[in-house]
Amino acid sequence: MNQGTCIRENNVFRCVCPSEYSGSRCEIHDLCQSNPCMNGGTCRSVSENAGYQCICSPRYTGSRCETRDYCTPNPCANAVRPLRASVVDIHPNATWSKNGITVAGGNGYGSGTNQLNHPWSLYVDDDETIYVADHGNHRIVEWKSGATNGTVVAGGNGQGVVRWSGRNGTHGETIISNIECFGLAMDDNGYLYVVDYREHEVKRYKIGETKRTVVAGGNEQGNRLDQLSYPYYVFVDRDHSVYVSDWGNNRLMKWEEGVTQGIVVAGGQGKGNSLSQLNASRGVVVDQLGTVYVADKQNHRVTRWPKGARQGSVIIGGNGKGSQSNQLNQPMGLSFARHGNLYVVDWLNHRVQKFNIEQTQFL
Incomplete structure (x- = not known):
């Protein structure tokens, strides 16, 4: 199924599934295999229609945790705002x-x-x-x-x-x-x-x-x-x-x-x-x-x-x-x-x- 490839080995058939699919016949669609969540977010498979949900790390929002909330914690009110010596958040495959x-x-x-x-x-x-x-x-x-x-x-x-x-x-x-x-x-x-x-x-x-x-x-x-x-x-x-x-x-x-x-x-x-x-x-x-x-x-x-x-x-x-x-x-x-x-x-x-x-x- 789902454009999987059938391979015969010792009279036993098995399916080699494309990316994002699994199961004995490639019948399971798992979008989390490609890890679409950014900035340390955790991917959770949900219904077939919704596909997946990203559980974001603190300070991040968005469907793929792509947006950082710079106001949490509040950088104002007598706090030091440093130069961006600070780390930036870059996707590992960027x-x-x-x-x-x-x-x-x-x-x-x-x-x-x-x-x-x-x-x-x-x-x-x-x-x-x-x-x-x-x-x-x-x-x-x-x-x-x-x-x-x-x-x-x-x-x-x-x-x-x-x-x-x-x-x-x-x-x-x-x-x-x-x-x-x-x-x-x-x-x-x-x-x-x-x-x-x-x-x-x-x-x-x-x-x-x-x-x-x-x-x-x-x-x-x-x-x-x-x-x-x-x-x-x-x-x-x-x-x-x-x-x-x-x-x-x-x-x-x-x-x-x-x-x-x-x-x-x-x-x-x-x-x-x-x-x-x-x-x-x-x-x-x-x-x-x-x-x-x-x-x-x-x-x-x-x-x-x-x-x-x-x-x-x-x-x-x-x-x-x-x-x-x-x-x-x-x-x-x-x-x-x-x-x-x-x-x-x-x-x-x-x-x-x-x-x-x-x-x-x-x-």
């Missing part, structure tokens, strides 16, 4: 368009409002407004969704971590000085995580205090599991685990809160272009399943590493360096928007590329 859309820069390098100069990193808010660290111009540029020009919203003097008001701030407040900081993240308690490139460590600060705690590295430069070598980017998940792109060791490290050494979650097999290797790891983001996404700079690609994987898969780029829409030229920062679109800082093309998530495989 794919992205192979061709990117230029959403910032892309007009050669320069200091015009439609240009960038060796951009380094970025953040994308819930409205898909982009904030770009325009490294060569020593400024932060805001690009509204669909805009052809950016607006300078911050610029600093000297090295350090500077806080700027998002409400028409004209002067920054230096909160951490005399540090060669590359990566920066914030957790849901409002703590800042700062990558100290020269000291080969990641430090955690509470805003308003000078005390800091080393949460990764801090044992001089090296390749042991308790060491880092010129770290660049940092990501903090919901459990306050720290993910660090360990550039000098061509690996991505995870340090759980309170531990004295990390574990390798991507790369660590020497410099190279095989799927088990990285070459100058840069930006990193992590989803709700612990899957790691890393900008593999010198391989001009973004790779995805499921939790526990020994090798990654290419999801963006990997077509040689270049400026075509399916190419990158030394990608740096990464950021997911709330619905899973992936933004990539394309360093030597002086642009930011947006790669739309493809939803058809979830249907």
Whole structure:
């Protein structure tokens, strides 16, 4: 039944059923076999007409648990709203368009409002407004969704971590000085995580205090599991685990809160272009399943590493360096928007590329 295939084995017939069907004659229609529920939802078979029902995890709604309720718990009323160091929720079978859309820069390098100069990193808010660290111009540029020009919203003097008001701030407040900081993240308690490139460590600060705690590295430069070598980017998940792109060791490290050494979650097999290797790891983001996404700079690609994987898969780029829409030229920062679109800082093309998530495989 239901287009099953009949196979004869030792004078005994059995049915090989298509996806979503089971039973000795493929008579049972079970839509839950393809797991249509997203974000950790549980699929429950119901009547033949209804097909299935998704029992959603907390904070998720929708017929397939595809919608997150950002107001539960209430993020307002004197609470800290962190940068989206926070984990995004990505379907395990998600794919992205192979061709990117230029959403910032892309007009050669320069200091015009439609240009960038060796951009380094970025953040994308819930409205898909982009904030770009325009490294060569020593400024932060805001690009509204669909805009052809950016607006300078911050610029600093000297090295350090500077806080700027998002409400028409004209002067920054230096909160951490005399540090060669590359990566920066914030957790849901409002703590800042700062990558100290020269000291080969990641430090955690509470805003308003000078005390800091080393949460990764801090044992001089090296390749042991308790060491880092010129770290660049940092990501903090919901459990306050720290993910660090360990550039000098061509690996991505995870340090759980309170531990004295990390574990390798991507790369660590020497410099190279095989799927088990990285070459100058840069930006990193992590989803709700612990899957790691890393900008593999010198391989001009973004790779995805499921939790526990020994090798990654290419999801963006990997077509040689270049400026075509399916190419990158030394990608740096990464950021997911709330619905899973992936933004990539394309360093030597002086642009930011947006790669739309493809939803058809979830249907």
